[in-house]
Amino acid sequence: MKPPPFDYARADSVDEAVSLLAHHRGGAKLLAGGQSLVPMLNFRLLHPALLVDVNRISGLAGIEERNGALRIGALTRHRQIEVSRAVGDHFPVLRTAVRHVAHLAIRNRGTLGGSLAHADPAAELPMMALLLDAKIEISGPNGPRRLEAREFFRSALTTALDDAEMVTGVELPLLPPATGWGFEEVARRAGDFALAAAAATLTLAAGGKVAEARLAIMGAHEFPLRIAAAEARLAGEAPCSGALGAAAKAAREAVEPDDDLHASADLRRHLVEVLARRALESAARRARELAAQVTGGRAP
Amino acid sequence: MSEQRTIRLTVNGASFEREVEPRRLLADFLREDLGLTGTHIGCEHGVCGACTIILDGDSARSCLTLAVQADGAQVQTVEGLGTVDALHPLQRAFREHHALQCGFCTPGMLMAALDLLRKHPSPTEREIREGLSGNLCRCTGYEHIVRAVRTAAAAGETVGAETETASAAPPREAGAGAQSRGSARE
Amino acid sequence: MTNLRPGLIGARVQRLEDPRLLAGRGCYVDDLRRTGALHVAFCRSDESHARILRIDTSEAARAPGVAAVVTAADLEGACRPLRATSRMPSYQATELPVLAGDKVRYAGEPVAAVLAESRYLAEDAAERVAIDYEPLPAATDPEAALAPDAPRLHEDLASNVIVDREFARGDAEAALAGAAVRVSGCFRMGRKTPAAIENRGYLAEYDEGRRRLTLHSCTQVPGIVRDALAELLDLPGHRLRVVAPDVGGGFGAKVSLYREEVLVSILARRLGRPVKWTSDRREDLMSTTQAFDEVVRAELGVDEDGAILGLRAEIVGDVGAYSVYPWTAAVEPVQVASFLSGPYRVPDYRGRVRAAATPKPPTGAYRGVGRPPAVFAMERLLDMAARRLGMDPRDIRRRNLVRDGEFPYRAPSGLVWDRAAFTGCLERACETIGYDELREMQAAARAEGRRIGIGLASYAELTGVGSRIAVAPGMPINTGTESAAIRIDSTGAVTATFGVSSQGQGIETTLAQVVAEELGARLEDVEIVHGDSAALSHGTGTYASRSAIQAGGAAIVCARSLREKVIEAASHLLESAPADIEVTGGAVSVAGTDRRMSFRELARAVYTEMGRLPREVRERVDLEATGVYDPFWGTTSPATHAALVEVDPETFEVEVLRYVVAEDCGRVINPLIADGQVHGGVAQGIGAALFEEMVHDPSGQLLTASFVDYVVPSAAEIPSMEVEHLETSAENNVGGFRGIGEGGTIGAPAAVANAIADALGVEIEELPATPERLFRLIGPGRRAAGARMETGPGGRGRGNRFTANQTNSGGRSESGSGPTRQSK
Structure with missing residues (x-):
């Protein structure tokens, strides 16, 4: 498992990196942290002609x-x-x-x-x-x-x-004040790619209704998804368990997972609903706590 | 074949200048070009952690780093930690607790533990287990490794002292170092 | 045996091998550098069962840095055929070619070898080897492979049935018919791989001047490899040396002779250059022996009090494509049948076992060999019976474990258990984990909706198996004995040489403890030499939990005879009766006097200072001894494991909260090392229970070809463990030792499975208990229960990131015909 041969150029600026990429027309790959790229090279899944190292471009981090x-x-x-x-x-x-x-x-x-x-x-x-x-x-x-x-x-x-x-x-x-959040993930091992994960933010308006809810999932679709139906379902509602549960169900319906080695599509759909609900519950709890701090101690 | 590049770097305090092919993995460079075979290769896709080294002050996988990327860098390998006759306190803690059996994952485990303790000087057991979760050991069941790291942490100053000697290898970006230390307060 | 005089045996000695390993100064095979070495990259089959139509190596041979490209055709006549033989009546031997010739029999089988100046260049060239295959039908399911009309993997065999054997005592059918309760299940653990962190590696070098071949190998069995290569290559032992330097874990993966070892040996001799191959992880996952792949259909009958009446089982081993040398493909499935009845009184038993050749990597020894699947089935059946009877799992074990007055107990397969702490381990494990309190806690947690379970698993294994019961009948090797040679050289230093070898077991320390104590030397003066076939006339290596018993025994008998020589020399030199000579701390002295000589002084007097000993003493008393030890029978090592788990009923994640092992390894040589052996074994057992699984698709393609997909647990998944040692004297061997190396892996899968079953109120018959399997058992996924999960490459989640179309480490090839894809 050794990388195939390639050329290497260290770009000193974004313009230089871009022009190297343009010059090689798809034959060049950018090398940043290399934590996904280098394994693929070691497995010889990629055979780039050139790696453009962007690690020394100043001002690109921060x-x-x-x-x-x-x-x-x-x-x-x-x-x-x-x-x-x-x-x-x-x-x-x-x-x-x-x-x-x-x-x-x-x-x-x-x-x-x-x-x-x-x-x-x-x-x-x-x-x-x-x-x-x-x-x-x-x-x-x-x-x-x-x-x-x-x-x-x-x-x-x-x-x-x-x-x-x-x-x-x-x-x-930046998020509005009184925005709570939640993040839930299931993976086989600590640090592994997730079987599924969900993240949510929830902003409460005065009166305790949801001003804005956001829900995103990953691992259960071709790309990460925002769950518009869930967000719409919650807007203007009190974040009670029924509403959060319904939003989580909407997430389950929005995803189109595949079977793979570690989880079936059915399990992934199921996990999406569970994790979305848990993420939304955490977000709602945190939002209520923040709102309580703002209004002087009483949860709405 | 691609053109060779000249790289200059510091490894365990000594300077080296070598020609390398761009595709040469830092792990192979250390092992074959510099003869520092203490760094082991276990998977070459970043999962097992056997090849973990310290690159500019932070732990890194030498199987996921190209040697050309280490041009100008400060590298520390297990050979830079302690010697057979004068083990580093972390190595001594590993020996005292029987935290190694076959020894193959050990150099990577030590370097990962070193970085963990620099960033979390007083870790809980959970933090130790999660902090070392990028390093697979097949022999020990981790029990004695966790105990060794806990002991080394309790001896505090030992790893702190290492941080000072490691100041020969400061992070390239001062800001990154400041943030690393900042994390220790979390 | 209680240790009446505090000595080195039993002491928590820090390991002697540690400083070099900790300081990065160990030396593993891949650390060896040789000028002019050639590096091998293999083209491995990407078909599971296919005829090889054409191999075109011409382009690869012209690639930069390439010295040779070798195929089976180039190896004709290079060595004798490699065949693992056995006297088992139904056994069919398979020939293991060094490189696949006319046919490939599993995806990952080596077809061509490229030798180049570096591994990088060898891999570049391997991508340019073109191999055309004609796919053949294949029975990848082991039960399907048994059918008479199944596609045959080896044309020269009558069927795919490698072995068919039955163990029986009494009338199991009648006993089951009369049982108050009968429980049954179809138990599968899934295929595992030992996954030592050091991949396999070999370096062969040939000294043309002395016509001497040296193979540096990460093997566990340098003696077996030397003897086998001597046969295959027709070389005498003094021109063939096999050295195992530091070895990065074995666990059984490195006990077989591998074709890569043979290949580098042949080519180093042929080319006159050092030849080195270091496996990468992908190759390791598809070419190192795999294990635990049995289907165990078993039924247990008990009376109304839970006493076992009868047990019967049909076992099918999915043994892969070839019989490994020397153990044969029967080694694991046969042990599933012979150990199935466990540490219990089982009056009537019938167990039939068949091994099916399938187009998958060969199976071989892996920590526990057959006992993990056997214990998983038996311990599950006991819990199932207890549940049906409303009995506590601890009570049904108390009811059935062989009790102290009943030893030696002959198990229904013919194994004999010597007296060991069967019930003692159960009681100690329960006491340590606080079994009764946990049952109360469990009930309270359940009321809160938490799913907590407690699992027990008891087992017994046979360790240090002596010559009376060879590991498998008719093998061309002797696994029963080990030898040792100990000498005090002319500087007074003690060197003890053994035929065993270390892959992390710490034998440089434990054997030094034994030698130092028995000889009366200081620990620091004893150097242990191991892993070198040239160092002794005969030795095999380290496997089957035998090193403490066999090599420890050899250390004792050998040290004792050397001690006699030391005493004789000392009695002359110190002018005292032999009975008055004491040997301790690396010195001899006369009891009750201040007359004393260090080993160094003694050695100088014996070897160097002429005239200090009478001629007849000088000629008789060299300070050297050799010894062979044969425990004749084996020694029983029992244990009980207790696990506490919590299952998240929504996400199906399992967390092991506590883990206790109470085991009896006889006299403990070094408690620190003994604990470590148990911890490591348990972690692998937890891996088997929850995480690890080699998955082949129905066409035989390996889907778990990376450490992303073959899930080895990390520190975050493994719980803290508590280990209790009960030290029942093992009177059947000179050291009083029992083997300890494998037990952790034997007990843990069953204990964790029982704990999950207890937490969820369901029966677990398949491991690993992944979220997917539990989802199908208890979650909304149970609708689809029965249907095995559709697995396949190309999913959108994290699986198979590095698998699709990458079976080959090079030599991309297309079935049937077509051009070879070039590297871009």
Whole structure:
């Protein structure tokens, strides 16, 4: 299991990386953390002509808050997201999710941009981009563009990126106050790809009704999904167990899983409903607690 | 075949300059080109953790890293931890608790434990088990490994001292190091 | 045996091998560097059963750095045929070719070998080998393979039935007919692989000047490999040396002779260059021996008090394509039948076992060999019977375990249990886990909707099997004895040499403890040499929980005879009667005096200082001894495992909350090491119970060809464990030892399965108890119960990320015809 031969170029800028990609027309692959790419090379599932190493491009990593959003550079390592104070403050759901990504040694190397571009249907960060309405910043031969996360994931391991484009960062709009969250995952082992996972945020309006609910799932569909029917079902409702349960059922109906080695489609559908319900329940509980803090101690 | 590249890096405090093919895995580079066979290869797809090393201050899989990527880097392998006659405190704790049998996963386990303890100096048992979950051991059932890591953590200063000696290998990005230490407070 | 005088045997000694392994200074086969070495990459079959129509190696042979591309045609006449023989009447031997010739019989079978300057270049060239196959029909299901009209895997055999054997005592049918309660099930554990973290690796080098071949192998059995290669290659033992250096785990995976070992040996001699092959993980998962793949249909009958009346079983082993050398494909399924009755009084028994050749990788020894599936079936049946009777699982075991007054007890298959702590282990395990309190806690938890279960499993195994009952009849090897040689050299240093070898068991420490104590040496002065066929006339290796008994026994008899020589020399040198000479702490002394000599002084006097000993003493008393030990019978090692689990009834995740083992390994040599052996075995057993499964699709393609899909548990999935040792003296061997290496894996699958069954109120008949299986048993998925899960590549989840179309480590090929795809 040794990689096939390829050439290697170290890009010093995004423009250089993009022009190398454009020059090789699909024969080049970007090398960021390499935690998904290198195993595929070792298995000789890929035979790229060129690897473009983007690890030394300055300014591509980092987390900063600006204009009501958190911007995370594409080269930011999972570990940096995990320990970022800003992420912890604004997106505890993201911090929780990223802790489910593989293991410490993998998180030390793996990058946000790499995870999004790889688009594994059971990977946490694509689902989180979707849940958090990420704007995905892309650079290509024709300059930069931005895509909504929901336009980005096309199918398993396939995104809206062209051969010569790369992700440079994401922007996550901050959530309103009194937004609770939940994250639930079932995997065979700690750090394994999920059999299924669900993540939710829930924002309460005054009076305890749901102002906005978001629900995303992964591992049970070709790509991570936002469950619009569930979100619509909850909007304007009190987050009682009946409503949350109905929303979770909507998630089950929205997914189209396949059978694979570790779980049947039936089990995945079932897990989606269970995990969606648990994630929504956690989100509702946390939202009520936050609202209670705001209103001085009494849960609505 | 592709063109050879020249890389310069520091391994266990010593500088090296070598020609490598771009596809050469860092694990093979360490083992074959530098003769540092303490780093073992168990799966070459990032699951077993036997090849774990410290790359610029953080644990990394040397089977998922190309040698060319380590150009300019500071690498620490098990050979840089302690010697047969002067074991590192973590190695001593492994011996005291019989935390190794065949020894094949051990170098990777040690390097993973080292990074874990630098980032979580006082881990709970659950944190130890999850922190080492990227390293498979087939011999010990992990029981004695967990005890050894707990003992090393309780001896605190031992691993802290290592952090200081490892300051010869600072993280490339100062910010990353600060964040790593910040995580220790969690 | 109680240790009256505090000594080294029984002490928690830190391991002597640890410093080098901890410091990265161990030396495993892949760590060996040889100038001019060639590296092998194999083209492995991507068909499970097919005729090889054409192999085109021309392009690969021209690839950069390639020295040779070898196929079966190039190996004709290179060695004698490799066939595992047996005297079992129904046994049909299969020939194991070094490379597949006219036919392939499993996906992953080696078809061509590329030798190149590096593994990278060898893999590049392997991608350029074109192999055309004509697929043949295949019976991948073992029961289907038994049918007379099933497609035959080996044309030279009469059928796919490799062995057909029956064990019987009394009239099981009549006993069952008269039973108050009869329970039955069809039990399957699923195919497992030992998955040592060190993949297999071999390096052969040929010294043309001395016409001497050396094979460095990660084998557990250097002696067996040497003897077999000597036959195959027609070389005398002094021109063929097999060395096992540090070995990164074995667990049975490395006890068979592998075709890759033969191949590198042939080619090193032929090419005059060192030849090295290091398996990668994908190759390991499809070419190293696999195990535990039996279908056990069994029925148990008990009376109204729970006493066992009769047991019968039909066992079909899915043994894969070839009989492994030397153990044969019968080694595991036959033991399922012979051990099925467990540590219980079973008056009437009939167990028939058939081994079916299937187009899958060969099965072989894996920790526990046959007993994990046997214990899983029997312990489940006991719990099923207890449930029907409304009896507690502990009570039905108390009712049926062979009791202290009943030893030696002849089990219905003919195995004889010597006196050991059968009931003692059960009681101690229950006491340690707090069985009664847990039952109360369980009831309270159930009231809250939590699903908590307690599982017990009791078993007995036979360890250190001596020459009277060879591991399998008619094998060309002697598994009953081991030898040792101990010498005090002219510097006074003690070197003890053994035919066993270590894959992590710590024998450099435990054997040093035995030698030091028996000889009167200091531990630090004893060096243990093992794993080198050239070091002794005969030895086999480490397997079947025998090293403590056989090698420990040899250490004792050998050290005692050396001690006699030391005493004789000392009595002359210290001018005292032999009876007054004491040997302790690496020195000899005269009791009650200050006359004393260190081993170093003694050795100098004996070897170097002429005239200090009379001539006849000098000629007789060399400070060396050899010894062979044969325990003749085997020694019984019993245990009870107790597991506490919780099942999430919505997600079907199982968490093992507590785990207790009470076992009797006789006299413990080193408690630290004994605990470690149990822990490791239990972790593999939990892996077998909950996670690990080799999955082949109906066409015989391996779907679990990576560590992503073959799920080995990590520290996060394995619970903390408590181990209790009951030390019943094993009077049938000189050391009083019982084997301990395999038991953990024998008991754990059954204990965990029983705990899950207890938690959920269902019967578990298939392992691993994955979320999918539990979903089908208790969840909304039970509608589809009975239908095995459709598995296949290309799912959208995490499965099969690295499997599809990648059976081959190179040599991409297409069935029938067509061009070979080139690397891009």
